[in-house]
Amino acid sequence: MARESLSKIERQRQLVQYLEKDPFLTDVDLSKIFKVSIQTIRLDRLELKIPELRERLKNVARSKVSQLKSMTGRELVGELVDLKVGASGVSILPVTQEMTLRKTKIVRGHHLFAQANSLAVAIIDAEAVVTGLARVSFKRPVYCGEKILAKAVIKTKKGNKYMVKVTSQVNDEIVFIGRFLVFALSEEVVPH
Amino acid sequence: MARESLSKIERQRQLVQYLEKDPFLTDVDLSKIFKVSIQTIRLDRLELKIPELRERLKNVARSKVSQLKSMTGRELVGELVDLKVGASGVSILPVTQEMTLRKTKIVRGHHLFAQANSLAVAIIDAEAVVTGLARVSFKRPVYCGEKILAKAVIKTKKGNKYMVKVTSQVNDEIVFIGRFLVFALSEEVVPH
DNA sequence: AATTAATTAGTACCAGGTACCAAGAATAGT
DNA sequence: ACTATTCTTGGTACCTGGTACTAATTAATT
Numbered sequence A, B: 001m002a003r004e005s006l007s008k009i010e011r012q013r014q015l016v017q018y019l020e021k022d023p024f025l026t027d028v029d030l031s032k033i034f035k036v037s038i039q040t041i042r043l044d045r046l047e048l049k050i051p052e053l054r055e056r057l058k059n060v061a062r063s064k065v066s067q068l069k070s071m072t073g074r075e076l077v078g079e080l081v082d083l084k085v086g087a088s089g090v091s092i093l094p095v096t097q098e099m100t101l102r103k104t105k106i107v108r109g110h111h112l113f114a115q116a117n118s119l120a121v122a123i124i125d126a127e128a129v130v131t132g133l134a135r136v137s138f139k140r141p142v143y144c145g146e147k148i149l150a151k152a153v154i155k156t157k158k159g160n161k162y163m164v165k166v167t168s169q170v171n172d173e174i175v176f177i178g179r180f181l182v183f184a185l186s187e188e189v190v191p192h
Numbered sequence C: 001a002a003t004t005a006a007t008t009a010g011t012a013c014c015a016g017g018t019a020c021c022a023a024g025a026a027t028a029g030t
Numbered sequence D: 001a002c003t004a005t006t007c008t009t010g011g012t013a014c015c016t017g018g019t020a021c022t023a024a025t026t027a028a029t030t
Helices: A008-021 A027-035 A038-048 A055-070 A109-122 B006-019 B027-034 B037-046 B053-072 B108-120
Strands: A079-084 A088-093 A129-138 A146-158 A162-171 A173-184 B080-083 B090-094 B127-136 B147-158 B163-170 B173-184
Touching: A008 A027, A008 A038, A027 A038, A038 B173, A055 B053, A079 A109, A088 A109, A109 A129, A109 A146, A109 A162, A109 A173, A109 B108, A109 B127, A146 A173, A146 B147, B006 B027, B006 B037, B027 B037, B090 B108, B108 B127, B108 B147, B108 B163, B108 B173, B147 B173
Parallel strands: none
Antiparallel strands: A079 A088, A088 A146, A129 A173, A129 B127, A146 A162, A162 A173, B080 B090, B090 B147, B127 B173, B147 B163, B163 B173
8 A cells, every 4th residue: 555656657557557457446546555636546547548447347347248258158269160060160269368378478278278179069969068088289389469270170979979189270380289089968967 | 119118017027137138228228218217217126126237337347357267367277275386286166157068067178177287387386387288088077066176296307398197076076187298488488 | 085006206415437727746957 | 046847636517327315296906
């Protein structure tokens, strides 16, 4: 809380950080944090083009909903661009900052896995599908701003078991290869 | 938009539905939709215990933020409960509804993967770590409400390569086993 | 017709702002 | 040291989207 009088630029720099990690802060909160008047905070926001609390909350509410879709969405991680049910599928996942490690800017592996896994599951022509085994290989790091194109193909089918191979690339460069053994569940595998 | 004068209960029933699919509606919006006065809408919300717009937005924003944290959080997926850097680690991930497939209530595989992978990376004593290869096996479905306990152990180390084995269980029952080959990155693998 | 329920109108008040103006304090330029 | 400029603060009027309350009006019931 305590803070010796900062320069304007330093205060504004910190203000951005504060709001990034907590967009719920009001101008009053901020004025207390930085020990300046409300007007100063408002001038800062004006200069930095940071919208007011309510606008921020609207944005958070809206954007997080869409981000959620990309990660934990009910259906697919990424956007489906092609699908031949029972055969193959293609999805695209644009890399946002939230997916990367702060230090290295490298996409965390589980995002690639999630895109591939959900695509592998999506191309199976069955009501419910789960993954049993997977062997995945991360060929090169993927960075913020890149778009990951994942292609999935069913390689073999034995009963309710499918082998799906997923290849993900960025600009024709392979970044990820995964082989997923997935199972189509029989009707009644009901939760306990 | 147009709507013949509804009974109170019917209006309130529909009001709930409207707000469920669009929490961004103001009382004014609603009063226009139902062609009643603002006061009526407010009485309705009062009776139905529906909070005002701003509260609703706060709730949406907060819940989405926390959901995001569980999946795309900067650090670990799950909560770290034990860590011996360079040796082993344990994390717990409570399963929420968002992680499950709607139909089957089974946790989507990439959440287990994410927990395990991020834990495998976390126990390595290095600034930046990436996953190169992984072999994972999903032993049994995990359901909403369960808590996944993941244990990671470094099995071997060769130069900057580590083999990490992660075992995840729910109530002493193994649900997931993964072997991760991870790399500690040399200082300067800077993004382009 | 009288009673009750539902609706509407109106007022005072609040948080968290925008937009603007003017005055004072701090800093830099010369 | 004095001035010019930038920064900061104070104050006002106004806005949205409400709460909380009172009173009047309208509709439905018995």
